[in-house]
Amino acid sequence: MAGRVVLAYSGGLDTSVAVHWMGAELGLEVIAVAVDVGQEGDFESIRQRALAAGAVEAVVVDAKDEFASDFIVPTLAANALYEGRYPLVSSLSRPVIVRHLVTEARRHGASAVAHGCTGKGNDQVRFEVGTRALAPDLEIVAPVRVWGMTREETIGYAEKHDLPITISRDRIYSIDENLWGKAIECGILEDPWEAPPEDVFSLTVPTATAPLEFVIGFEAGVPVSLDGTRIGLVDLIAQVGALAGSTGFGRVDMVEGRRVGIKSREVYECPAALALIAAHADLEGLTLERDLAHEKLRLEPRFAELAYDGMWFSPLREALSAFMASTQRHVTGEVRLRCSPGGGLEVVGRRSPEGLYDYGLATYDAADSFRHEDAEGFVRVFGLGVQTWAAKQGIGRASIPGGGSE
Numbered sequence: 001m002a003g004r005v006v007l008a009y010s011g012g013l014d015t016s017v018a019v020h021w022m023g024a025e026l027g028l029e030v031i032a033v034a035v036d037v038g039q040e041g042d043f044e045s046i047r048q049r050a051l052a053a054g055a056v057e058a059v060v061v062d063a064k065d066e067f068a069s070d071f072i073v074p075t076l077a078a079n080a081l082y083e084g085r086y087p088l089v090s091s092l093s094r095p096v097i098v099r100h101l102v103t104e105a106r107r108h109g110a111s112a113v114a115h116g117c118t119g120k121g122n123d124q125v126r127f128e129v130g131t132r133a134l135a136p137d138l139e140i141v142a143p144v145r146v147w148g149m150t151r152e153e154t155i156g157y158a159e160k161h162d163l164p165i166t167i168s169r170d171r172i173y174s175i176d177e178n179l180w181g182k183a184i185e186c187g188i189l190e191d192p193w194e195a196p197p198e199d200v201f202s203l204t205v206p207t208a209t210a211p212l213e214f215v216i217g218f219e220a221g222v223p224v225s226l227d228g229t230r231i232g233l234v235d236l237i238a239q240v241g242a243l244a245g246s247t248g249f250g251r252v253d254m255v256e257g258r259r260v261g262i263k264s265r266e267v268y269e270c271p272a273a274l275a276l277i278a279a280h281a282d283l284e285g286l287t288l289e290r291d292l293a294h295e296k297l298r299l300e301p302r303f304a305e306l307a308y309d310g311m312w313f314s315p316l317r318e319a320l321s322a323f324m325a326s327t328q329r330h331v332t333g334e335v336r337l338r339c340s341p342g343g344g345l346e347v348v349g350r351r352s353p354e355g356l357y358d359y360g361l362a363t364y365d366a367a368d369s370f371r372h373e374d375a376e377g378f379v380r381v382f383g384l385g386v387q388t389w390a391a392k393q394g395i396g397r398a399s400i401p402g403g404g405s406e
Contacts, residue, residue, distance in 0.1 A: 075303075221331040306320070
């Protein structure tokens, strides 16, 4: 194979080795593309690391605002949690990275894109399916799947060729971080019986000694303010994460069903994502009509599965996002969260100018405006079907515990 390839470059072990390996083994010119989606790091150092590893060019793209508006907002609208727990930290960054890989491939005349994913992970699916959805003509190179080296062997390869890496044999955790949180893998974490060591955590280090309360304001489902002060979405996510994380809130330790069919122990830190989802979902309880809310709850797990499985650019995900967006028109108001030392979070207040809560209908005191005389007819008509069944077909069963018959 000859030509140019655009590599999704993180600056980590696998992608640094991939730069050198694709040049030496495949004869490719490598353009390294590092996409800033809110991860920590000195991107000029990352760019220089790619060049030192052998890239003919290294590009850094600041995509934080794009990531927040085009990917986090639709996901928050769906309250998306894969398998009910994981807020799609890594899953969400892959399609925005793919978008820029394709853009750079066109700009540099590359015939292929590459990634540093293994053959047993989810990210290979996300990168490759996403690329084929946006640019079906581009080839895909997956060097880690080809070279078959263990992590120790990959470190050895980097040392042999004097490649700049930031990992050691003593601390071999694989970390992926962005605005929405942090994913931590490898090392002792591969044993699901072992508790995660405290040194793997950085976003949820408990420093607060007393409960913290803060108020998140939403407009049409989008977070726009913190404690009454309007703030840009990227900064708001960061500040909410810092507040919630200071109490230890935001850790997820789970055995996850990967798309490729294996079980994997995953550890995540996502204080901002989990706090914002909790606040947003609670505000929806105040502002969404009952049937709409119930149908949305039914579709939310499907949205999460599609995003997790790398189907962000699929017609079904886009259609579900259109539905989710339509539900957000009146999701405007404020939610007060309380985070307690030890990692607890609870919603302690919510209000909305468009809320459907009516005090006169809900109260039992003298301000009660509910027409109680209407209830008898409503209940009778509502239960008429089951009453008719009981009289005609269910005689003798109603008195049997469990509703069965002998």
